[in-house]
Amino acid sequence: MNHSRTYWLTWLALLGLTLVMILIGSAPLPKSAMLVLILCGMTVKAGLISANFMHLRFERLSLVATVVASTVFVVVFLYFLIAIDGQWVQLSTVR
Amino acid sequence: MSHSTTTTWDGGGLPFGVSWQKLMMWLFIVGDAILFASFLAGYGFLRLANPNWPDSGQIFHMSLIGTMTFVLISSSATMAAAVGASRAGQREKATRLVWLTALGGAIFLGMQAYEWSTFIHAGARLSTNPWGVPLFSSCFFVITGFHGTHVASGVLILALTAWRNSTGKASAEGVELAGLYWHFVDLVWVFIFTFFYLV
Missing domain, CATH: 1.10.287 (Helix Hairpins)
Structure with missing residues (x-):
């Protein structure tokens, strides 16, 4: 191999x-x-x-799914829950 | 395959198809990945919330950052080759390649130390910097600092692995687990490089 x-x-x-x-x-x-x-x-x-x-x-699908799915889920979750909110903070403070 | 009478998911086999050591390394990597994801999400929030965030292209030297990236990616490649050699039973070749990987990590750290000292000489601190928004340098030092700490501990782990491998103590899987951690450090840098230096 x-x-x-x-x-x-x-x-x-x-x-x-x-x-x-x-x-x-x-x-x-x-x-x-x-x-x-x-x-x-x-x-x-x-x-x-x-x-x-x-x-x-x-690797076996069970390991790939565990590792990739959980990480991707948290990353997407953090992005939409936290990161993108910065734009709204900026819009509401600039005025 | 399994001698147990229970089914795989009842504990009769290897549900993930890997040893528990490798599974634990993967779970640690997932946890660590979420740590860095949180840092980057916090950084993204702060950057989007501050209209006058400094222009990174004006501050960072892309030639230095590009070279750091080149070194880290290359060290990941030598590590992959080391794992391959170790699996094929070529112990001496694997030891040499792991040492080479550790050297790459040390060079990366040296360049990062240079970058940090340039920043500090320019007047950047955790709470203040000459380019505007104070949170810019906070994010810079915390995120690159955490990654640099991972590189430093990785170099230590690699040196130990190389030494143990040369004396015949390390198994092929031991080399592979050190490799997984090292590739993860490289993987994190891909994201830091993109979000902090490029975008």
Whole structure:
């Protein structure tokens, strides 16, 4: 069982994505388009690391579901419950 | 497979298909991930709530941050290779690769120390900074500080793993568990890099 090819390909993909994300960050793009592209790049990077480096793609579904579903649930929950509320605070204090 | 008469979910087998050590490492990682998710959610709230949040592009040196990211990703790759070598029974190769990974972590820490000292010399403190909103530097020091602490403990764990592996004490799974933690530290950096430095 030799996955070393996968590891080096993953490494190259991660470096390439990082470079592209930095370039997008300094490119003259509309803020919303930049945000979408960068967040897509981030998600792909996170997926590559957890699937290939952390071997999640070789684990049983029960473990993958436990680990991924619970983390994603909390992240989405925190985002909609806390982070996004900042906008409303700003709107109500600026006036 | 199982010698027990009970079914898997009654405790007769391995419901998750991994040893309890690996399961515990995964559960620890989930808990730790939620810690960082909370930090980033709090940071997102503060940033959205402050209309004059400093422009990160003006303050951070992307060449330094890019190099730090490059080093951390590369150390994750050498760790993955170390786990592969360890599984294949190539103990010496695995030891070398784990040492290399620890070296990468140490270089990352050195660059972060440089970044922090530059910040502190510019007048940034936990409660104040020269760029405006005081909470900007609070978030910076707390979030990168917590991540840096994880890198530091990771380097320690890797050094111990490499040493134990060279003396034949560490099992292939021991190397794998250290690897899981190290990849997690890399994974967290992906999010910090995106939300703190890029966006």
